[in-house]
Amino acid sequence: MAKLLVLLLCSCALSLGVFIFSSIEAVLLKASRQHNSRYHHALTRNQNTGGTTPTPIGTKHVGDWPAAIVKAKAVVASMSVKDKVALATGVGREKGPCVGNTPAVPSIDYPGLCLQDSPTGVRLADFVSVFPAGINIAATFNRTMMRARGLAMGAEFKGKGVNVALGPDINIVRSPRAGRNWETFGADPYLTGEASFETVKGLQANGLQACVKHYINNEQETNRTSSSSNVDDRTTHEIYLHPFFKAIQAGVVSFMCSYNQVNGTYACENEHVLNDLLKTELGFQGYVMTDWWARLDEFGTLAVNKGLDMVMPGEVSRGGKSSYFGTALVNAVKTGQVPTSRLDDMATRILAAYYVQGQDSGDYPSVNFDSWNSSRGKHMDVQGDHKKLIRSMGAASTVLLKNDGSQLPLGNSVRSIAVVGSDAGPNPEGPNSCLGRRCNVGILALGWGSGTADFTYLIDPLSAITAKANSINATVFSSLSDADLIAAKNASSGKDVAFVFITADSGEASEGHILVEGNLGDRNDLNAWHGGNELVKAVAGENKNTVVIIHAVGAINMELWIDHPNVTAVVHAGLQGQEAGNSLVDILWGDVNPSGRLPYTIAKSPSDYSADISSGYNVDYTEGLYIDYRWFDQNNITPRFEFGYGLSYTSFSYSALAIVYLRGGLGDKSQGPIGLERSLSSWLHNDWITVTFELTNTGLVDGTEIPQLYIAPSPSSNSPPKQLRNFDSVFLRKGESTLVKMCLSRYSFAVWNSVEQRWGVPRGKYGIWVGASSRDRRLYEEIHVRGF
Ligand code: BGC
Numbered sequence: 001m002a003k004l005l006v007l008l009l010c011s012c013a014l015s016l017g018v019f020i021f022s023s024i025e026a027v028l029l030k031a032s033r034q035h036n037s038r039y040h041h042a043l044t045r046n047q048n049t050g051g052t053t054p055t056p057i058g059t060k061h062v063g064d065w066p067a068a069i070v071k072a073k074a075v076v077a078s079m080s081v082k083d084k085v086a087l088a089t090g091v092g093r094e095k096g097p098c099v100g101n102t103p104a105v106p107s108i109d110y111p112g113l114c115l116q117d118s119p120t121g122v123r124l125a126d127f128v129s130v131f132p133a134g135i136n137i138a139a140t141f142n143r144t145m146m147r148a149r150g151l152a153m154g155a156e157f158k159g160k161g162v163n164v165a166l167g168p169d170i171n172i173v174r175s176p177r178a179g180r181n182w183e184t185f186g187a188d189p190y191l192t193g194e195a196s197f198e199t200v201k202g203l204q205a206n207g208l209q210a211c212v213k214h215y216i217n218n219e220q221e222t223n224r225t226s227s228s229s230n231v232d233d234r235t236t237h238e239i240y241l242h243p244f245f246k247a248i249q250a251g252v253v254s255f256m257c258s259y260n261q262v263n264g265t266y267a268c269e270n271e272h273v274l275n276d277l278l279k280t281e282l283g284f285q286g287y288v289m290t291d292w293w294a295r296l297d298e299f300g301t302l303a304v305n306k307g308l309d310m311v312m313p314g315e316v317s318r319g320g321k322s323s324y325f326g327t328a329l330v331n332a333v334k335t336g337q338v339p340t341s342r343l344d345d346m347a348t349r350i351l352a353a354y355y356v357q358g359q360d361s362g363d364y365p366s367v368n369f370d371s372w373n374s375s376r377g378k379h380m381d382v383q384g385d386h387k388k389l390i391r392s393m394g395a396a397s398t399v400l401l402k403n404d405g406s407q408l409p410l411g412n413s414v415r416s417i418a419v420v421g422s423d424a425g426p427n428p429e430g431p432n433s434c435l436g437r438r439c440n441v442g443i444l445a446l447g448w449g450s451g452t453a454d455f456t457y458l459i460d461p462l463s464a465i466t467a468k469a470n471s472i473n474a475t476v477f478s479s480l481s482d483a484d485l486i487a488a489k490n491a492s493s494g495k496d497v498a499f500v501f502i503t504a505d506s507g508e509a510s511e512g513h514i515l516v517e518g519n520l521g522d523r524n525d526l527n528a529w530h531g532g533n534e535l536v537k538a539v540a541g542e543n544k545n546t547v548v549i550i551h552a553v554g555a556i557n558m559e560l561w562i563d564h565p566n567v568t569a570v571v572h573a574g575l576q577g578q579e580a581g582n583s584l585v586d587i588l589w590g591d592v593n594p595s596g597r598l599p600y601t602i603a604k605s606p607s608d609y610s611a612d613i614s615s616g617y618n619v620d621y622t623e624g625l626y627i628d629y630r631w632f633d634q635n636n637i638t639p640r641f642e643f644g645y646g647l648s649y650t651s652f653s654y655s656a657l658a659i660v661y662l663r664g665g666l667g668d669k670s671q672g673p674i675g676l677e678r679s680l681s682s683w684l685h686n687d688w689i690t691v692t693f694e695l696t697n698t699g700l701v702d703g704t705e706i707p708q709l710y711i712a713p714s715p716s717s718n719s720p721p722k723q724l725r726n727f728d729s730v731f732l733r734k735g736e737s738t739l740v741k742m743c744l745s746r747y748s749f750a751v752w753n754s755v756e757q758r759w760g761v762p763r764g765k766y767g768i769w770v771g772a773s774s775r776d777r778r779l780y781e782e783i784h785v786r787g788f
Pocket of ligand 1: 099117166213291292450
């Protein structure tokens with residue numbers, strides 16, 4: 001048994017004092033159960049209202065909102081119905097400089113909003129940076145980098161005068177083929193939640209508004225505007241809602257509701273999703289906008305009454321004239337179909353978000369670019385020195401999958417280098433030649449669709465490798481054709497090392513408008529594109545030191561060559577953004593020791609995954625909680641590479657696990673996990689247990705380890721065998737040791753009780769599982785939890 005110490009101070013505790021656990025806790029639990037049943041009545045009453053009164057803003061005052069809400073309410077009190085509606089109605093596509101625009105309201109000295117994609121940089125603008133994709137920053141398992149990326153991106157959006165950045169995308173990788181997986185933070189809700197929190201904090205730090213999307217259950221592109229994602233309540237809470245909850249904890253001011261239906265009702269007019277979950281249970285104070293032209297089954301009135309606050313880009317459908325809001329909403333208010341109080345609430349939410357971010361301070365830049373006409377605008381260069389950060393994030397997000405005989409890093413004595421595959425080179429037409437990156441030509445550094453930005457420059461691997469080779473007097477032999485296997489073999493034969501580059505691309509569906517090499521958003525299959533398997537086999541047939549480099553949107557199937565004895569190393573580079581070539585060279589030559597970890601599982605067979613794209617109207621989440629590694633663990637399926645996996649050029653040892661209880665939290669007991677905003681309760685989220693262990697770099701070079709903490713739940717919780725509940729990114733010089741400390745809260749152990757509509761911790765034995773991946777367990781102890 002680990003040493004169980006009671007009453008030690010936890011340095012990761014945010015605000016809690018430390019209390020002696022005693023029978024007081026039991027007494028309080030009893031009181032809270034009584035409170036719970038009272039709440040249940042209140043909830044029932046609320047439901048009886050028929051859902052025409054979404055929980056208004058300011059019901060509870062949390063975070064920095066109170067002053068902004070007071071100010072917004074005062075302003076709204078002076079506004080006409082028409083002006084209030086204007087705040088909520090987009091002006092229409094291409095009627096303003098940004099992808100979404102709301103009009104100025106002169107009566108309150110309000111300039112209107114510019115809403116702009118994307119989660120990887122400022123879209124449709126020049127002199128901006130293109131950051132590594134969301135899936136890459138997730139692979140760093142590094143909160144500092146996640147925050148830094150958000151901060152840098154936030155500065156660029158603000159520099160261009162954008163009010164609202166349309167990101168991050170915090171949907172979950174449910175099916176490995178889903179087209180927008182690369183925009184997200186992976187297949188685990190905890191990892192996604194941390195990335196969501198840090199990204200929002202970074203983006204919003206200097207006044208920008210962030211918009212988390214796509215709320216909720218937009219986990220595939222096929223039929224995204226008509227299908228119904230059918231998900232049970234527990235799975236919703238424990239998997240799909242969590243990242244959105246973390247965004248609220250970070251103070252996010254806006255949400256984008258998704259195109260799809262959720263359990264039979266469009267997300268943007270779904271009372272349960274918008275009002276019960278978001279505005280009541282999670283206490284969200286900001287506003288909810290539609291995804292672009294999101295279809296509402298009924299009139300906008302209904303959606304407003306269910307909790308929608310803004311329509312984007314304004315008109316009902318692409319190219320249409322009428323709007324769900326605008327005059328229709330003015331009339332609905334006049335005829336009483338929408339209560340004035342609801343309109344006031346919408347307007348207050350939108351203005352409060354603007355005030356809470358200080359965008360009214362007078363020094364917020366105005367829009368200085370035009371998405372639709374590049375000859376307009378000021379062409380402000382907002383890149384700063386972000387290229388350095390992007391290069392280091394690209395390297396830190398690169399996952400070394402295989403490295404037999406320490407093939408990598410390459411020494412400076414390498415003399416001849418083969419570089420094979422179209423992905424190694426540039427797109428001959430330029431990095432932005434395909435609109436919205438709707439092609440897979442040359443280095444793949446982003447997927448396609450609204451999640452992209454235009455490259456100011458893009459470093460391709462061949463250029464970066466050639467520059468490195470020149471500096472060490474090595475010669476590069478290249479063949480950039482994927483199809484010409486003879487040329488590939490000729491280039492590879494007899495060289496000290498052969499790099500073979502393969503890709504897999506995906507993107508946004510855009511309802512059939514975009515077809516890339518036969519793929520309509522979601523990938524057709526998990527194979528490498530352009531005959532990548534054959535290319536690898538051809539090169540490996542010639543060269544004993546074949547290194548496969550993968551630029552891909554997610555998992556690819558590598559079974560045809562992964563065990564080939566000449567494939568000595570495999571580098572999964574993902575989508576590294578504009579510095580792709582440099583980031584890769586940093587890893588290949590060991591200037592950066594790889595520490596990226598897979599944010600999803602790579603299976604041996606596509607059929608090993610629990611969920612695939614559904615081609616029908618119903619997208620049934622029948623796998624429930626069992627997505628990705630949760631499914632592989634539960635069913636003893638051996639993956640090719642598991643979630644959390646990644647190699648380093650050094651090695652680490654783990655020892656001395658100690659588990660420390662921090663009882664109590666008496667001070668905030670009154671905010672127990674019931675009632676309004678119950679899922680936000682600090683009682684639930686404050687530190688409860690700390691886990692410490694010793695980590696040592698036992699290898700020959702400095703490096704970063706990513707220790708991961710999983711909880712193996714008590715059988716009574718009926719949960720997956722283990723679930724990620726903490727991680728860290730720890731740099732250690734060779735031979736160095738450190739004590740790693742990770743905190744757990746009650747929420748780390750909690751399961752959602754759908755009957756009582758509350759979080760609870762089932763009593764029982766829980767495994768505290770510390771390891772280097774989801775299958776590489778290094779330390780383990782069991783603890784008994786009393787449950788509540
Ligand atoms: C996408 C959103 C995007 C919006 C505006 C939609 O098609 O789903 O993610 O923000 O367009 O471009």
